[in-house]
Amino acid sequence: MLERERVSVYLAWRSLARGSRTSLLLNVAIIGLVFTNMILLPSIISGSVDLFNQQTIDYQTSDILVRPAEGEQYIERVGTLLETIDRVPGVRRASARHAIGATLLARNRSVSVPVTALNPRDEVEVTTIHERMKDGEFFAGGERGEILVGQFVSGSEDAREDLFTSLGGVRVGERIEVAFANGVIRDYVVKGIYETRSYLVDYSALITWEELESVMDGQVDEATEVLVRTDRAHELGVVKRGLLEAGVQEEVKTWREAITSAVEESIETFGIINSISMLVSLVIAVVVIFIVITIKAMNQRRQIAILKAIGIHRGVIIRSYLLQVLAICTLGTLVGLVAVGGIEAWFTAHPLIFPDGELVPRFDPAALVENAAWLFVVSLIAGYIPAWRITRETVLSGMRAA
Amino acid sequence: MMIRVDGLRKTYRMGNVEVRALDGVTLDVAGGEFVGITGPSGSGKSTLLHLIGLLDEPTAGSISVQGVDVLRLTDDERTHFRLTRIGYIFQDYALVPDLTALENVFLPTLARGMAEYDGLERAAALLRRVGLEERTDHLPAELSGGEQQRIAIARALVNEPALLLADEPCANLDTHASEMVLDLFARINREFGQTVLMVSHEESHQRYFTRTVRLQDGVVVDDSGRASGDGDDDQARGRGDASIYPVPFHHDHGDP
Numbered sequence: 040m041l042e043r044e045r046v047s048v049y050l051a052w053r054s055l056a057r058g059s060r061t062s063l064l065l066n067v068a069i070i071g072l073v074f075t076n077m078i079l080l081p082s083i084i085s086g087s088v089d090l091f092n093q094q095t096i097d098y099q100t101s102d103i104l105v106r107p108a109e110g111e112q113y114i115e116r117v118g119t120l121l122e123t124i125d126r127v128p129g130v131r132r133a134s135a136r137h138a139i140g141a142t143l144l145a146r147n148r149s150v151s152v153p154v155t156a157l158n159p160r161d162e163v164e165v166t167t168i169h170e171r172m173k174d175g176e177f178f179a180g181g182e183r184g185e186i187l188v189g190q191f192v193s194g195s196e197d198a199r200e201d202l203f204t205s206l207g208g209v210r211v212g213e214r215i216e217v218a219f220a221n222g223v224i225r226d227y228v229v230k231g232i233y234e235t236r237s238y239l240v241d242y243s244a245l246i247t248w249e250e251l252e253s254v255m256d257g258q259v260d261e262a263t264e265v266l267v268r269t270d271r272a273h274e275l276g277v278v279k280r281g282l283l284e285a286g287v288q289e290e291v292k293t294w295r296e297a298i299t300s301a302v303e304e305s306i307e308t309f310g311i312i313n314s315i316s317m318l319v320s321l322v323i324a325v326v327v328i329f330i331v332i333t334i335k336a337m338n339q340r341r342q343i344a345i346l347k348a349i350g351i352h353r354g355v356i357i358r359s360y361l362l363q364v365l366a367i368c369t370l371g372t373l374v375g376l377v378a379v380g381g382i383e384a385w386f387t388a389h390p391l392i393f394p395d396g397e398l399v400p401r402f403d404p405a406a407l408v409e410n411a412a413w414l415f416v417v418s419l420i421a422g423y424i425p426a427w428r429i430t431r432e433t434v435l436s437g438m439r440a441a
Numbered sequence: 442m443m444i445r446v447d448g449l450r451k452t453y454r455m456g457n458v459e460v461r462a463l464d465g466v467t468l469d470v471a472g473g474e475f476v477g478i479t480g481p482s483g484s485g486k487s488t489l490l491h492l493i494g495l496l497d498e499p500t501a502g503s504i505s506v507q508g509v510d511v512l513r514l515t516d517d518e519r520t521h522f523r524l525t526r527i528g529y530i531f532q533d534y535a536l537v538p539d540l541t542a543l544e545n546v547f548l549p550t551l552a553r554g555m556a557e558y559d560g561l562e563r564a565a566a567l568l569r570r571v572g573l574e575e576r577t578d579h580l581p582a583e584l585s586g587g588e589q590q591r592i593a594i595a596r597a598l599v600n601e602p603a604l605l606l607a608d609e610p611c612a613n614l615d616t617h618a619s620e621m622v623l624d625l626f627a628r629i630n631r632e633f634g635q636t637v638l639m640v641s642h643e644e645s646h647q648r649y650f651t652r653t654v655r656l657q658d659g660v661v662v663d664d665s666g667r668a669s670g671d672g673d674d675d676q677a678r679g680r681g682d683a684s685i686y687p688v689p690f691h692h693d694h695g696d697p
Contacts, residue, residue, distance in 0.1 A: 046548070
C-alpha cells in the first residue's frame, strides 16, 4: 500500500511546485488570515478576562477574601482574626475593610457610594490602589479628616462627560461633606483621587480606620471583609485550607470563587461569542478550501482522467489533493502564527485602551493548537468532497473535458 | 490468446435515440500481433479499443485479456489491470501537464511499486529508445506533438504491458512525425514481440500492420492477414533478442 502513498505525495508535490505560484500564495494567505481571525478575537476576550481578573485581585479581593459567615453582617473581633490569619503559612498580609453607606456632597451635587475604612499599612500590602493615584496621595496611616475618592466619584465639571452621577469634578484639597448611614455628617478634605478603571472601585471612597472609629464614636473591631494576600509560592487552595484549619469561621473564598455569578455569566457569554467567531472562521475556511479544490479539480478533470486511464487509483488521486490541502493549511497556519506573533508583540508594546483598562490580547498556546487542529480537520473535509466528486467521473467523460 | 472478444455490443442513448456503436463484434488477437483497426468515422473503432482497454463497459458480450475475464473485475482491479497489463496511447497524447517527460514515463513505475532509482533509469532508457534523451526535463507544453506522442508511447511501455493499445496516435501529427511514431510501433512489435492494437483510419498506415480488422457500422466486415491458429502469448515476449527494458520487473503475483 505504501507505493500508493508515494504516488500521492509525488503528484501533490509536483502539482504544488509546478502550479501557479500566485494562486498558491493567495490560498496560503487566505488560510493564514482565517487562522489569525480565529485566534484574534478569542485572544482579546482572554485578555479582557485576564484584565478583569487582575483588577479583581488588585483592587477588590486580593488573593483570598474573607466575608462574614452566612447570616452575619460583620466579621466580629477582626483584630484577633487578622492575627490568626497572618500566622497561617502562605499568608503575606491580611487587611480588614469596613464599608459603610454614605452620601457625599460637593459643588451642590451629591453621590451615594460606599465609603470603605481601611488600615493603609495593611492595605498597601494586599491591593495596589495606592499605585493608581490619579491625583494627590494615598493614605500614609492614621489620617483624620481626609478622604480618598475614586475618579467616577470626583467626575467632571461637565456632567455629560460622566458615566455616573459625580461630584462635578471635585479636586484634591477641596472639601466635601459626607453623610454616613448612621446619621453622622462630617467634612473631609479630598486627599487623593484614584483611578483603577474598575467601575466598582472607582465609584467608591476610602477613609482610614481611625476616621471610622471617630465616626462610630468608639473602637471598631468588626469588618465587612478581610482581604488576604498570599505568597506566590503557595497554592491558593492550600492557603484557604490553612485558614479554615486555623479556625477561621467566616466565609473564605479564593478570588475566583468570590467573583459573582453575574461576572461568571459574562465570561460564559464571552465564551459563546468566542465559539461563534470560531465557527464563522471555520465556515470561511471550509468555503475557501472547497472552492480552491473544486476549481483545481475541475480544471484538472482531464488530468484526473489521464491518471486513472494509466492505472493510478482514484484514492491515490484524492489523497494527492488532500496532501495539497494539508500543505496549504500548514503554510497558512505558519503564516497565521507569524501574524499572531507580530500582533502579540505589537499589542504588548501598545496595549488596547479600553474604558476599563489597558488590554493585552492573550494568545493561549492550547487555543492555537485547538484552532489549528479544527482548521486542518474542516479543510480536509472541504477538500475531500470536491476531489471525491470529480474523481468519480468516468475516464472517458473526463478525457473529453476541455 | 492475448485478446478474446465475443459478441461485444455497446449501445449509447442520445436522448430518445439509441445508437449502436458496436453490434456484436467477435475478435481474437494472438500475442505478438500488430493489429490495425480501421474503418470510417462512427464505425466503432475507438469504442472497441476503449472496451478492450477497460475505459468503458459494454452493453453485452465478453472480453478476456490474457485469459482474464476483465468484465468481472472490480473497479479497483480494473485500474490495477490497466497499470500492469495495458499500455494505452491516446490520440491527443494525454500526458500529465505538470510532469516533465521523464516524470510522465516514471509515474507508472512508481505506481507499480518499483524503486525510484530503477524506475527513473527505466524511464530514461525508454526515452532514449524513442529518441528523446535530450528532452527528458521538458514539460509537455514545451514539446512538439510528435515528441509528446513518443513520450506517451514510452509511458505506455514502461510497465512492460502485455498489450499496447493506440487510439489514432498519428491523428494530430504531420506526415514525418506520423512515420516516426509508426516506425516506432513497428519496431517495438518486430524486435520485442509487443502485441499492439492500433486504431487508424489512414489507408497508408496499413502497411505497418501484420493484420487489419475493418469495422463498419459496429461490426467486423473484413479481417485480413489474421494469424492462423492460436497465438502463444509468450511468443510476444520471447521473440525479440534484446529487451527494451533496461531494468527487469518483478512481476506482481497478485495480478488479477
